[in-house]
Amino acid sequence: MSRTQLPYVADDISALSRSLVSQLSQLDHLPGHVEMLNLLAGAVGFRNFQHWRAARQAADALAAPAPLTPEIDYALVRRLLRYFDAQGRLQAWPTKHSHRAPCLWVVWSHLPPRQAMSEREVNDAIRAVETLGDHLLLRRQMVDDGMLTRTADGAIYRRVEQAPPPLARALLAALAGNAAT
Structure with a gap:
């Protein structure tokens, strides 16, 4: 029986040794x-x-770089890709x-950073990355x-600068990898 070899990586060999001991x-x-x-x-x-093997196989299918991180569910990242078309646009709104949340981070990542935008500009930026036809829901x-x-009167919008969570970053990377192929 032939077995697929899966690479094992530990960032800190000292921590690995302590854990094993x-x-x-x-x-x-x-x-x-x-x-x-x-x-x-x-x-x-x-x-x-x-758990490790499932994450490794899903990461390999996504061409994710090693080492694996246990906080990212790579199998979920593969499922999330189904909500996007070949151009990386959101085509379906998840029920769960x-x-x-990770799909919304993809839309957020396409909004211009540190820039005041009118409602129309925000709507246009969102429409450019979605095909589901409900930019208002996403906004x-x-x-x-x-x-x-947004301001109280809804005239000015700004993207809140923050780091996306690890799952959203993995989804963004997978979408970027799909766009490159």
């Missing part, structure tokens, strides 16, 4: 093959070997809130989520 000292026996795989996966932040949601501010 700690985990091994809690055992009253030598670990078997599967138990050792789980220990190695746990030492770099994953729940178990299956956990899927909406309203960004204001509600604190990604966009």
